[in-house]
Amino acid sequence: MRIILGIEYNGSHYHGWQAQAHANSIQQTLERALSKIAAHPLQVQCAGRTDAGVHALEQIIHFDTEAERPMQAWLLGGNSHLPDDVRILWAQPAIGDFHARYSAIARFYRYVICNRPIKSALLYQQSTWCYPPLDAEKMHQAAQHLIGEHDFTSFRAQSCESKSPNRLMHFIEVYRQGDQVIMDISANAFLHHMVRNIAGVLMEVGSGKQPTDWTSHLLAVKDRKQAARTAPPEGLYLGGVCYPAHYGLNTHPIFAKLPRDAKRFD
Template identity: 65%
Template sequence: MRIALGIEYDGQAFAGWQWQKGRPTVQAAVEAALSRVAAEPIRVTCAGRTDAGVHALEQVVHFDTNARRKPYSWLMGTNTALPEEVRVLWVREISEDFHARYSAIARFYRYVILNRPMKSALLRRQVTWHYYPLDERAMQKAAEHLIGEHDFSSFRAQDCQSKSPMRRMHFIHVHREGDRVIVDLCANAFLHHMVRNIVGVLMEIGSGKQHPDWAREVLAARDRRCGGVTAPADGLYLGGVFYPAHFDLPRHPIFDHLPADARRYVPSETE
């Protein structure tokens, strides 16, 4: 039997998603909890690995098991065994042709910047603080240079293991909600540190240190050394993963609240 899960987590307590010897990881916590419910060893495959300190509104995983449990039993039993920083949101029995990583047609990330003079006492590790005023309109103008299919070499980490730097960016939407500037990004896939490097460039532009066309210049350079600072992990969230409709998986409510001009770029089953 193949099972798919949607998982939410606070990444500040973990050394990232992927299992690491002697270090707390989200994968290790999830596998330990599932193994307890299944009464057999469980190994999971995720839609996309997240780095240390990065959060998830909805990570998607799948696993195979001989154990027979009702979806409700998987949900409640696993959550009971998980640390409080991790929660399973939904459980679905799914066909064996589903793969959490390879069946995905797009990934959605959200980056949250607290843009005010003082840091937050309550959201220290859930947002990135930037005290200098940001011009979200300039950031949006800059982001438009990155829409479409491009070589994103200037925005990939030096140790990125992807075979190709080519990615298709469906949309980047920058907007302000009070003292927060939110950057929503959706692409077919992302390179290592790609979101944080894009946001780093956009923050330089929003601060007035660079002009919006600089984003296009950085992209065209195809050289990470031209790309500026990598934004911190604290404000980054894996927002959700898109799959073909025939898998009938839940979609995070965050998608219902995207602006209309962003929702129209949400990939369809045919992509």
């Protein structure tokens, strides 16, 4: 049987999602807990790997097992073996050929910026601090140049191993909530550090250092060196993953904003 889980985590004390020999990871933490419920070793697959210090509002994972357990056992039993900064939100059996990564048709990330003169104690390691005042409206205007299918070479890490720099950007919204500036962004898939590089560029625009059409220029030049520094990982959250309706998964309400022609595979 293939089981699907929705996972929430605070990535502050982990070296990212992927299992590593000499560092603590989200993947290893989940596999240890779930293997106790299954009574045999398990390997989990995720919708999208997150870097060190990055969080998830809802990561989607799946695993295969011969152990017959009620869904509540995976949910409650799994959580009983997990640390307080990792939680299983829901569990359900997979339908058909579901794969957490390869069945996904869109991902949603949120980037949170604490924009005030003093750092936040409550959002320590859960937001990026930027003390110069940011113009969220200008950031939003600049972000709209990135909508659609583009070559995102200027926004990918130099170490990115993806064969193609092209991605289909569904929407980007930048808005202010009190002393927080929030960026919500969705695409069919993302390049390595792509969201953090976009956030870094938009903060340059928001602080008045660059014009709102700088994003168009960066798309055209296809040169990572001409863009801004990569924004810190602390403000980044994997917000949710969208799948075709026939898999029977409830998706984050934000995916209702996807254009009708967005249902395409990466």
